[in-house]
Amino acid sequence: MCNHVTVTRRVDYSALRSPVTKHDVDAYRRESRAAGFPWATTFTPKFVLFGVCLIAFAVAVSIAVVNFFSAVFASADGAGPGTVTFIVLLSAVLAGALVQLARVLLSARFWESWLRLTRFAQDNTFEFSPESPSPAYPGSIFFLPASSTLVDHVRSRTGPFFEVGTYRSADASGDQRVTNRGFIAARIEQPIPPLTLHSAGARSILGLAALRHRSPHPDRLPIAAGLGDHFTLYGTAGHENDARALFTPGLVALLVNSPVPVELEVVDDWVFVYSTKPFGIRDSAVMEWALGIVNAVQFPTPTTEAGYSLPAPPRSRRLLHGAILAGGAVVVVGIAVTLIVTFLVPALAGETITVRIG
Numbered sequence: 001m002c003n004h005v006t007v008t009r010r011v012d013y014s015a016l017r018s019p020v021t022k023h024d025v026d027a028y029r030r031e032s033r034a035a036g037f038p039w040a041t042t043f044t045p046k047f048v049l050f051g052v053c054l055i056a057f058a059v060a061v062s063i064a065v066v067n068f069f070s071a072v073f074a075s076a077d078g079a080g081p082g083t084v085t086f087i088v089l090l091s092a093v094l095a096g097a098l099v100q101l102a103r104v105l106l107s108a109r110f111w112e113s114w115l116r117l118t119r120f121a122q123d124n125t126f127e128f129s130p131e132s133p134s135p136a137y138p139g140s141i142f143f144l145p146a147s148s149t150l151v152d153h154v155r156s157r158t159g160p161f162f163e164v165g166t167y168r169s170a171d172a173s174g175d176q177r178v179t180n181r182g183f184i185a186a187r188i189e190q191p192i193p194p195l196t197l198h199s200a201g202a203r204s205i206l207g208l209a210a211l212r213h214r215s216p217h218p219d220r221l222p223i224a225a226g227l228g229d230h231f232t233l234y235g236t237a238g239h240e241n242d243a244r245a246l247f248t249p250g251l252v253a254l255l256v257n258s259p260v261p262v263e264l265e266v267v268d269d270w271v272f273v274y275s276t277k278p279f280g281i282r283d284s285a286v287m288e289w290a291l292g293i294v295n296a297v298q299f300p301t302p303t304t305e306a307g308y309s310l311p312a313p314p315r316s317r318r319l320l321h322g323a324i325l326a327g328g329a330v331v332v333v334g335i336a337v338t339l340i341v342t343f344l345v346p347a348l349a350g351e352t353i354t355v356r357i358g
Helices: 022-034 038-073 081-105 109-123 208-212 240-246 249-256 284-298 315-348
Strands: 126-133 148-156 162-170 178-199 231-235 263-275
Touching: 022 038, 022 109, 038 126, 109 126, 109 148, 162 284, 178 240, 178 284, 231 240, 249 284
Parallel strands: none
Antiparallel strands: 126 148, 148 162, 162 178, 178 231, 178 263
């Protein structure tokens, strides 16, 4: 464990909060692709594939909707003014959805986030990468390195080593399911006997099996004040002082007020914090929380509680909401195009077309 000191790592978060222009984002995208970064050249095809899948789904839904409206209008002697009005109004609504779709897909939110994180790393002598090969960390979640990567991760270049990001791995069962876990890795000066801190409010990420291969008979240890309602601590009896030295008031406060459920593992001179979800370090508040964890274990202050604030929900959730909204908009636009071609055009031409499928 580190000796108790009063120093800490000073971090400038302004790059994560300051506005960036479209010109900045476009220049960053061009420079990244010109540099030949693999993540910069593979990003676009991934999202093209995503869009193709959405369009295919939209076509399937459109066919079902066309069948429905065909049944409704087929008995009419031509499409009257009511039919035309209905289709025009529906098209207007769907046009609004198309604008929303364009706003979500063309906002370059990922590239903007990467630019902010790159500037943040440069300002603080860190390193940032949207995607890198997984290192051989001794933590329990770091398995199958050949089929795993680190995503949106920041690591130190000077001083005590740390890394914060997302660990993406294929499922060990071989069913090709991909798992994304948020992680914090921080190296400390002195090794500590194995410890695991299990979350009481969520399915355990680690499980006792993760500890048994390091300590054959793990014991339930006394836990720091404030943690008992949220976590259970396991380790080897007789090393309670090591646990007390690690779980300072500042670390306890940050663990209890984490933006997502977390668990902690100590392996020799490494402290790991895991979550079943990405932390969303694009948010400055979440990054500040994560580096607060790092400072608390690398520069412990046993008598004072480190200042902290409850982070906002990780941006990754908002990105997921945007993706869902975009997918819904694609489906709606596909339906609109099909309806216009099927009903509006023939109606304006004074014709009636009946669509029967199957």
